[in-house]
Amino acid sequence: MFVGRLLQGLATAAQLAEEAEALNARQGLLQGLDARVKLVSMLVLIVAGVQTHSSSALASLLVMAFVLALVSRLYTMPVLRRLWVGILLVAAVMALPALFLVPGGIAGRLPMIGWSITEPGLRSAAFLFGRAAASSTFSMSLLATTPWPHVLKAMRCLGVPAVLVAVLGMAQRYIFLLLQTAMELVEARRSRILGPLGAPGRRHMATSAAGALFERSFFLACEVHLAMVSRGYRGDVRLLDDFHMRRRDWLAACFVVVVALIASIGVGR
Amino acid sequence: MNEPVFELTDVSYAYQSVPALDGVNLSIRRGERIALLGANGSGKSTLLRLLDGLSFANGGSLRAFGEALDEASLSDERTHYSFRRRVGFVFQNPEVQLFNPTVFDELAFGPLQLGWSRAEILQRIEEIAERFSLGHLKNRSPHRLSGGEKKRVALASVMIVDPEVLLLDEPTAALDPESQSEMIRFLAASRNTGRTLIIATHDLDVLPDIADYAYVLDRGRVAGAGTPAEILANEALLRRTRLIHAHWHSHADGTAHIHAHGHGHVHRHEGSHGDPGSSVSSPPMTNGVG
Amino acid sequence: MHIPDGYLSPITCVATYAAVMPFWVVALRRLKRVLHTRMVPLLAVFSAFSFVVMMFNLPLPGGTSGHAVGVAIASIVLGKWAAMVAISIALLIQALFFGDGGITTFAANCLNMAVAGSFVASWTFASIAGKTRAGEARRLFAAGLAGYLALNVSALLTAVEFGIQPIFFHDAAGTPLYAPYGLSVAVPAMMIGHLAVAGLAELVLTAGLFAYLLRTQSDALTCAAMVEVSAPACGTKPIARLWYGLGAVVAATPLGLLAEGTAWGEWSVQDFIDDASRLEILRVSDGTALPDAVPAGLRRLSEAWTAPWADYAPSFLHNLSLGYVLSAIVGVGLTLTAWYLIARLLRAVTAARPIERL
Numbered sequence: 001m002f003v004g005r006l007l008q009g010l011a012t013a014a015q016l017a018e019e020a021e022a023l024n025a026r027q028g029l030l031q032g033l034d035a036r037v038k039l040v041s042m043l044v045l046i047v048a049g050v051q052t053h054s055s056s057a058l059a060s061l062l063v064m065a066f067v068l069a070l071v072s073r074l075y076t077m078p079v080l081r082r083l084w085v086g087i088l089l090v091a092a093v094m095a096l097p098a099l100f101l102v103p104g105g106i107a108g109r110l111p112m113i114g115w116s117i118t119e120p121g122l123r124s125a126a127f128l129f130g131r132a133a134a135s136s137t138f139s140m141s142l143l144a145t146t147p148w149p150h151v152l153k154a155m156r157c158l159g160v161p162a163v164l165v166a167v168l169g170m171a172q173r174y175i176f177l178l179l180q181t182a183m184e185l186v187e188a189r190r191s192r193i194l195g196p197l198g199a200p201g202r203r204h205m206a207t208s209a210a211g212a213l214f215e216r217s218f219f220l221a222c223e224v225h226l227a228m229v230s231r232g233y234r235g236d237v238r239l240l241d242d243f244h245m246r247r248r249d250w251l252a253a254c255f256v257v258v259v260a261l262i263a264s265i266g267v268g269r
Numbered sequence: 270m271n272e273p274v275f276e277l278t279d280v281s282y283a284y285q286s287v288p289a290l291d292g293v294n295l296s297i298r299r300g301e302r303i304a305l306l307g308a309n310g311s312g313k314s315t316l317l318r319l320l321d322g323l324s325f326a327n328g329g330s331l332r333a334f335g336e337a338l339d340e341a342s343l344s345d346e347r348t349h350y351s352f353r354r355r356v357g358f359v360f361q362n363p364e365v366q367l368f369n370p371t372v373f374d375e376l377a378f379g380p381l382q383l384g385w386s387r388a389e390i391l392q393r394i395e396e397i398a399e400r401f402s403l404g405h406l407k408n409r410s411p412h413r414l415s416g417g418e419k420k421r422v423a424l425a426s427v428m429i430v431d432p433e434v435l436l437l438d439e440p441t442a443a444l445d446p447e448s449q450s451e452m453i454r455f456l457a458a459s460r461n462t463g464r465t466l467i468i469a470t471h472d473l474d475v476l477p478d479i480a481d482y483a484y485v486l487d488r489g490r491v492a493g494a495g496t497p498a499e500i501l502a503n504e505a506l507l508r509r510t511r512l513i514h515a516h517w518h519s520h521a522d523g524t525a526h527i528h529a530h531g532h533g534h535v536h537r538h539e540g541s542h543g544d545p546g547s548s549v550s551s552p553p554m555t556n557g558v559g
Numbered sequence: 560m561h562i563p564d565g566y567l568s569p570i571t572c573v574a575t576y577a578a579v580m581p582f583w584v585v586a587l588r589r590l591k592r593v594l595h596t597r598m599v600p601l602l603a604v605f606s607a608f609s610f611v612v613m614m615f616n617l618p619l620p621g622g623t624s625g626h627a628v629g630v631a632i633a634s635i636v637l638g639k640w641a642a643m644v645a646i647s648i649a650l651l652i653q654a655l656f657f658g659d660g661g662i663t664t665f666a667a668n669c670l671n672m673a674v675a676g677s678f679v680a681s682w683t684f685a686s687i688a689g690k691t692r693a694g695e696a697r698r699l700f701a702a703g704l705a706g707y708l709a710l711n712v713s714a715l716l717t718a719v720e721f722g723i724q725p726i727f728f729h730d731a732a733g734t735p736l737y738a739p740y741g742l743s744v745a746v747p748a749m750m751i752g753h754l755a756v757a758g759l760a761e762l763v764l765t766a767g768l769f770a771y772l773l774r775t776q777s778d779a780l781t782c783a784a785m786v787e788v789s790a791p792a793c794g795t796k797p798i799a800r801l802w803y804g805l806g807a808v809v810a811a812t813p814l815g816l817l818a819e820g821t822a823w824g825e826w827s828v829q830d831f832i833d834d835a836s837r838l839e840i841l842r843v844s845d846g847t848a849l850p851d852a853v854p855a856g857l858r859r860l861s862e863a864w865t866a867p868w869a870d871y872a873p874s875f876l877h878n879l880s881l882g883y884v885l886s887a888i889v890g891v892g893l894t895l896t897a898w899y900l901i902a903r904l905l906r907a908v909t910a911a912r913p914i915e916r917l
Contacts, residue, residue: 012614043662050663051569053736087658090563098739102725104732120734127736131565136658139564143655147408149370151655163587163599164648169370170603171610171648172656176412177364178604178611202618207767210612214632214768215777221604223365225597226323230360231427232353232382234346235596240377240390368600 014179028072030141034249035150036157041256042142048260049134055123057263058130064259065137072145084136091132095125148172153239162237174220181216185209271299272335274434274465275320279329281489282315289315291489292329299433302459302466304480306473306500308511312489313469314361317436320467321358354383357432361439363419366426367411372403375411375426383430393429401425417448424455434465440479441472453478471512473501485510560628560710560717560749560757561653561668564661566738567720568728575720576666582674583647586640594641605637606648613649617760625760628713630676631706632765635684636772639677646673671716680709680765695773699766706765707758714753721745 030038049061104120143151152169156162186209197205275297282290290312297303307313318324319331322343331338333352342348360366369375376397380390398404401421406414414422420440427435440456441449456479459466468479476483477497485493485500487510493503500506507513567575590598612629619625629649633642647669653659660668688694688701722742725735738745771777 046564046662047569050565050572053730084658087563094566094738098735101744102735102739104734120732121739123734124736124739127734128565128739131737132563132661135564135661135663139655139662140658148656149374149408149410152370163591166599167603167606167644167648168651169374170368170599171606172652173368173370173411174604174607175610175652176410178607179614180412182611182615199618199620203763203767206615206617207764208771210615210764211768211771211775211777213611214608214636214772215775217604217608218777220365221597221601223360223362224368224600224604226318227358227360227366227368228378228600229596230321230323230353230358231379231430232350233378233596234349234382235591235598237599238381240374240381240387368603 011183014176014183028145030068030072030145032248033252034246035146035154037249037253037256038142038146039151039154039158040253042138044256044260045138045263046135048263049131049138052263054263055126055130058127058134061259061263062130062134062137065134065141069137069141072141074141074144084140087136088129088133091129094132095128098125098128156239162239165239166237170224174224177220178213178217182209182213185212271301273298273332274301274334275467276332277319277329278331280319280326280331281328282312282319282324282326284315289489290319290326293486293489293491295484295491297465297467299465300461300463302456302479302481303468304476304483304497305467305469305486306471306476306483306510306512307469307486308471310488311486311510313486314438315489316486317358317438317467317469321356321436322352323358350383353379354430355432356434356436357427357430358436359424359427359438359440361442363416363423364411366423367414367419370410371407372409372411372414372422373407375422376403376407376429379426379430397425397429401428416443417445417451420444420448420452424452432464434467435459437466437468439470439472440468441470441475449475473507473512476501485512487511560672560714560753561650561660562664562671562717562720564663566661566724567664567667568724568737569663570728571720571724571737572663572667575664575670579647579666579670579674582643583669586644589640590644601637602641602645602648605633605641605645606652609633609646609649610652612764613653615764617763619756619759619763623756625756627706627757627760627764628672628676628710629761629764630672630713631680631684631702631709631761632768634677634680634709635702635705635765635769639681642681643669643673643677646676667717667720671713671720675716676709676713679712680705683708698773699770702769703762703766706761706763710758710761711750711753714749714757715746718742718746718749721749 045061045065049058052058052061099117099121100115102118102121102124104118106116107119107122108117109115110117146154149169152165155168156165186205189205189209193205273296275295277293277295280290280293280295281288293312293316305313305316315324319326320333322333322338325331325340334355336342336348338352343352367375369378373394376394377390380393385393394407398407401424403418403422403425406418406422411419411422424440437456440452444452453475456466456468460481466480470476470479480497483495483497483500484491485506492510493500493506495503504513587598590602594601609629613626615626616624617627628646630642630646633645637645650660650668650673651665654662654665654668683705684701687704688698719742721738721740722745724738725741728737729735740748
């Protein structure tokens with residue numbers, strides 16, 4: 001059913017957000033760490049994974065990513081699991097043809113069709129897959145265990161301009177409202193439909209729902225602006241930052257930096 | 270008699286050449302609780318926005334705290350901050366007012382803009398969270414709050430700077446009975462606190478509890494004024510200004526009759542009769558809800 | 560089209576960050592000046608809108624369905640500057656929240672979809688519908704075309720970024736370390752999908768949404784006037800000069816990467832020993848003297864180093880496909896520039912309308 005498909009993306013987004021919030025409340029290694037440490041760690045580890053040219057270093061990073069996800073009990077989230085499968089699928093689609101397309105010495109042949117897998121192709125596909133998998137696991141396990149407001153404050157501490165942090169925070173806050181509004185708009189249109197709808201009708205329905213959403217967004221932006229001005233906003237964004245580094249945060253930070261350095265330099269060449 | 274807070278002389282306002290307010294004269298004094306009554310499109314929300322310096326009159330003059338309130342005066346930083354400190358506005362839709370990632374940030378927003386010190390802000394958040402029972406909600410995101418909680422946070426986020434004047438747009442609309450009664454209790458308790466309340470509403474049921482004096486607006490003009498009792502007794506005025514309308518109504522015994530009723534009627538039917546929400550307000554019409 | 564982490568080499572990532580940063584800075588400055596206190600809520604709400612619209616699964620002619628980015632409708636209604644920031648923020652939330660698109664490749668994604676998309680969409684729309692006050696059909700056509708072209712230019716940029724990876728970034732044995740397919744594979748593979756499906760999704764969304772706004776006589780349509788038309792009020796000249804400067808920087812970024820044998824901070828141990836390289840380092844370091852011997856730390860590091868910043872220069876200079884790459888990049892640049900100039904020529908100077916709301 002088309003409306004179901006149209007709504008699926010919206011529902012997934014809403015569900016993921018809910019689950020992420022539930023996950024934040026759960027106990028786990030990563031949940032207990034300072035948001036700044038996690039944010040920096042994530043960046044450092046992803047950069048390490050992207051820039052290393054050593055396959056063993058990449059493999060170690062990948063293992064580390066899985067272990068982190070495991071100890072933070074991320075695997076129990078169905079939506080997260082589904083997204084992860086999606087990311088791997090994309091990586092596989094990109095990586096698999098490389099096995100055959102990258103020229104080089106032949107490592108083996110596929111049994112039935114006889115396509116030859118090249119040695120550089122194998123290496124290349126492994127790099128692509130490993131990098132994508134490690135990076136996405138790092139970013140997900142670190143960000144899925146951090147409440148979004150904390151991510152914002154951590155960004156602020158890392159020198160991201162206040163105005164961007166404010167826009168990001170507000171955008172994320174209104175995503176929920178607009179997701180809900182979008183679902184209501186589509187539902188309302190669905191309830192008025194009698195019988196099956198042709199393709200142009202479905203397109204019309206989808207775009208007019210998007211149009212109504214746009215109008216509401218515009219109105220919302222106007223109103224929010226007034227609400228901000230009413231409480232004294234003059235265009236300078238002011239935020240209250242309060243974070244305390246504890247010993248385990250420093251330990252985690254040091255650990256990550258060491259791991260990233262080792263990974264970048266390459267494990268045993 | 271107390272000094273005037275707002276003085277409006279022949280104020281008019283048009284949006285894209287459609288008049289919303291037309292020759293409004295009002296004087297509101299410190300400590301008064303004023304209701305602005307009117308049907309949708311009567312101009313009461315526009316009037317609130319003018320009073321909060323969010324939009325500006327096209328004609329006439331508007332004075333706040335004895336000084337002219339216009340775009341030029343508010344663009345001065347000191348006037349802006351002192352005006353924003355003294356006047357608070359609770360919007361009708363709490364979604365609009367809760368634009369921060371968490372309740373805590375929401376409460377901190379106003380004081381931060383006004384340049385309060387960090388210690389002062391933190392202390393004030395504690396106090397206000399206690400007063401509005403928000404302690405357990407401080408780290409929640411707005412989308413994880415119920416409708417009543419959203420309204421409470423919106424009110425608290427304005428009350429945190431302790432404004433002298435509180436403007437409220439339809440404070441009791443679209444609330445569950447319990448939250449509605451909570452809001453009415455808050456507005457009723459504001460009597461004799463010295464705080465000026467200006468409440469735009471079309472809910473006649475709650476009028477006697479929340480206001481000492483009311484202006485009736487119709488199509489951008491002041492159509493009538495008086496105490497809640499006087500206004501509610503003037504059925505011709507209420508009918509003319511579309512605050513009540515003839516209503517066909519059938520009874521269980523099979524008889525039917527036509528009578529006038531207020532718009533608050535629908536909400537009260539939704540609640541059960543044991544609800545505190547429906548017992549707080551008294552029916553405005555003697556021949557009201559059957 | 561969201562490039563995940565690991566598909567682009569670190570140098571490409573750095574280059575795209577460098578290229579996209581000036582656009583963000585100029586856009587934010589400009590918006591701040593035009594919108595004042597309205598900027599934060601406007602950008603926030605429209606970032607949220609873009610994010611939600613990216614979730615819409617649109618039914619397309621031919622029985623398929625696809626997701627749109629929403630960049631064209633945002634550029635038409637909000638203006639290109641607001642659109643590029645709003646889309647960038649939506650992309651950032653997608654990357655952080657959903658793992659959709661990478662962190663290191665975030666700038667590349669923004670460059671392709673938000674920045675290039677906004678420019679192409681608003682130039683296209685302005686050049687076709689700019690002076691037509693009436694002519695609803697023409698405006699709708701312009702909107703649809705803007706969407707289609709914006710998305711396809713984004714896809715082309717993405718394909719070029721993918722396509723140059725194996726040429727420059729491979730190990731000693733020639734194994735590609737990032738996206739493994741050359742331009743001859745990446746460009747057709749990306750473009751077929753986008754010309755046939757994703758571009759249509761953007762077309763459907765842009766035209767459909769625009770039709771809705773026209774039909775309802777939306778207030779939102781005056782919004783564009785607000786962001787774009789009031790630009791002269793804040794001084795066009797410095798902005799224009801900055802824009803030409805930016806164009807030069809962007810054009811030079813890929814060229815600079817190719818032409819410069821070593822980029823600053825990327826010297827290998829060999830460079831310290833080689834005299835010519837020393838001279839060059841001296842030059843790019845602004846005359847700061849170099850130590851005579853190879854720094855001990857660097858030497859030690861280099862022993863364990865698996866050449867992460869391998870010397871790209873020799874391999875690519877001997878590479879036959881260099882000319883192809885250059886022409887591809889220059890081609891994209893020229894297309895964009897030509898588009899811009901045509902649009903400027905065609906665009907009538909619309910009178911500034913007063914802004915009532917927002």
